[in-house]
Amino acid sequence: MNFDLFNVPFLLDLTNLSFDDTIIFIVAILSAILFNGEAQGYAATFLGDVQNDKSKRHHFNLFLHIDIIGFICFFLGGFGWGKRVEINRDNLKKPFLHTLIIRFSGPIANLLLANIICSIIWVLHKYEVQDKTFSIIAAVNIMVAVYGLIPIPPLAMGSVFNYFRKSVKSNKFLDYYQQAGPFIILAVVLIEKITKIEIFGLLKPLVVGLFNMIYY
Numbered sequence: 001m002n003f004d005l006f007n008v009p010f011l012l013d014l015t016n017l018s019f020d021d022t023i024i025f026i027v028a029i030l031s032a033i034l035f036n037g038e039a040q041g042y043a044a045t046f047l048g049d050v051q052n053d054k055s056k057r058h059h060f061n062l063f064l065h066i067d068i069i070g071f072i073c074f075f076l077g078g079f080g081w082g083k084r085v086e087i088n089r090d091n092l093k094k095p096f097l098h099t100l101i102i103r104f105s106g107p108i109a110n111l112l113l114a115n116i117i118c119s120i121i122w123v124l125h126k127y128e129v130q131d132k133t134f135s136i137i138a139a140v141n142i143m144v145a146v147y148g149l150i151p152i153p154p155l156a157m158g159s160v161f162n163y164f165r166k167s168v169k170s171n172k173f174l175d176y177y178q179q180a181g182p183f184i185i186l187a188v189v190l191i192e193k194i195t196k197i198e199i200f201g202l203l204k205p206l207v208v209g210l211f212n213m214i215y216y
Helices: 019-046 068-077 095-126 132-147 156-167 172-195 200-215
Strands: none
Touching: 019 068, 019 095, 019 132, 068 172, 095 132, 095 156, 095 200, 132 200, 156 172, 172 200
């Protein structure tokens, strides 16, 4: 869907990179993974998984949240993920439920950030100011939240497999699935890029719908 300043979902044109768009996009990526990761950390702490060294979880260091494959995926597919927030499930009273809450607190934080930013955009529009930077940051955060519904680790919905890993006797396949998750996502994104066939792209209408609802 085409808006006045950019397309939603927002994706860089790698064949014709704009310096301004690239910088804005990197800022959007860093904001998305920062809020996603810190939200998971605070949710884990609130639910009982307290770490003695809080600096490992609540550091607010943008660059410590970067996952290389997730960062590459942002540039190829418009979405990605940050470094996985470690959870000790033994500290959680209801491990499966609380793990889901922790993992999904990340996408929820992205949606909240998008709402706050769109409120700023609304004020700017009242003064007839169009701001591309805030708009792209909002769009990227919505993209990250929606694509967290893909049931592949390390995305939020992929956390459901933690339950099965504890429930079955032989969980080697699920262990491999957890480890291979980032590479599976990257492979699918590359296939989409080469073949132009929508796989993960089937979620784009949901991204556009949420953006329309929040933005206007």
